Amino acid sequence: MKLTRLPIALALAGAALLTSAPVAAQTQMKMNISIGQNSHYGVAIDTFAREVEKRTNGRYRIQNFYAGAMGAERESIEAIQLGTHELTMSSSGPVPNFVPETRILDIPFLFRDKAHARAVLDGPIGQDLLAKFESKGIKALGWAENGFRHMTNSKRPVNTPDDLKGLKMRTMENPVHIAAYKGFGIVPTPMAFTEVFTALQQGTVDGQENPLSVITAAKLDQVQKHLSLTGHVYSPAVLLMSKAAFDKLSADDKKHFMDAAAEAIKANRARVDEDDAKGVADLRAKGMQVVEVDKSKFQAALSPVFAEFNKQFGQANIDRIRNFK
Numbered sequence: 027m028k029l030t031r032l033p034i035a036l037a038l039a040g041a042a043l044l045t046s047a048p049v050a051a052q053t054q055m056k057m058n059i060s061i062g063q064n065s066h067y068g069v070a071i072d073t074f075a076r077e078v079e080k081r082t083n084g085r086y087r088i089q090n091f092y093a094g095a096m097g098a099e100r101e102s103i104e105a106i107q108l109g110t111h112e113l114t115m116s117s118s119g120p121v122p123n124f125v126p127e128t129r130i131l132d133i134p135f136l137f138r139d140k141a142h143a144r145a146v147l148d149g150p151i152g153q154d155l156l157a158k159f160e161s162k163g164i165k166a167l168g169w170a171e172n173g174f175r176h177m178t179n180s181k182r183p184v185n186t187p188d189d190l191k192g193l194k195m196r197t198m199e200n201p202v203h204i205a206a207y208k209g210f211g212i213v214p215t216p217m218a219f220t221e222v223f224t225a226l227q228q229g230t231v232d233g234q235e236n237p238l239s240v241i242t243a244a245k246l247d248q249v250q251k252h253l254s255l256t257g258h259v260y261s262p263a264v265l266l267m268s269k270a271a272f273d274k275l276s277a278d279d280k281k282h283f284m285d286a287a288a289e290a291i292k293a294n295r296a297r298v299d300e301d302d303a304k305g306v307a308d309l310r311a312k313g314m315q316v317v318e319v320d321k322s323k324f325q326a327a328l329s330p331v332f333a334e335f336n337k338q339f340g341q342a343n344i345d346r347i348r349n350f351k
């Protein structure tokens with residue numbers, strides 16, 4: 027009996043060896059984001075991982091980490107420069123500290139709407155900016171997005187820019203945002219997003235600003251009473267990869283990674299559209315007081331700041347983005 031089973035055992039062992047062969051040739055990569063999986067970032071990196079695996083027939087596998095499990099955004103960008111992990115998707119928050127040229131995208135009221143922003147980012151201006159990451163050891167795979175940012179706080183309804191005066195607000199670690207929000211009379215407190223919920227809960231800050239996508243995904247309604255639909259700035263996001271890891275890919279695989287990024291960006295933007303469409307109703311249902319504001323008043327309040335930005339960035343460079351068709 028034993029003897030007759032032997033060939034079967036051998037065949038099974040052989041089959042196991044055969045099926046494990048492709049696994050041995052598999053390269054694992056890690057990707058980290060600062061917000062949860064059920065979000066416009068989560069769908070993006072899940073789509074990316076799926077598409078990379080599919081397009082490379084499983085030779086590359088991306089292991090995804092959510093909610094800052096491998097660090098906040100700035101740490102994650104540093105990690106891909108060092109090669110500790112290969113991939114991340116980040117808001118523009120800490121990005122100017124690595125690639126200062128991207129700062130221009132963070133100017134408030136620069137983009138009319140998401141279609142305008144997406145066209146600029148996908149066009150020559152956005153693509154030129156992506157190329158600037160290379161000298162920093164980063165391959166930028168494409169611009170994704172957060173959406174237009176709105177203000178929330180726990181103190182009072184914000185109807186006009188005057189209502190912002192003296193509010194202590196968490197901001198991203200972004201020099202353009204910090205300068206602009208001071209122009210509103212806000213007291214900016216920059217910190218990583220991974221610390222925001224606790225800071226709001228403990229009252230370290232009165233408020234924060236983020237798109238509906240982030241407010242809903244991070245359940246900020248649990249710690250914030252008032253939401254004002256200021257849409258004061260468009261918030262880009264970017265898919266980043268360690269340049270060393272990207273350079274190791276074959277030409278075909280580079281294309282697969284780029285194509286996977288394009289799919290991830292599509293999924294991200296579709297989710298932002300979805301979140302924008304239902305976010306206000308969702309947040310109202312959860313008890314937030316939502317104020318529609320006259321955005322032009324908020325824009326006017328920043329006139330002195332805009333004059334400063336015109337000097338700093340060059341009026342022509344700003345107009346090139348504003349007037350992009």
Ligand code: EAX
Nearest residue numbers: 060117119172198219236
């Ligand atoms: O990337 O830091 C922020 O407020 C970002 O918008 C958020 O983490 C999503």
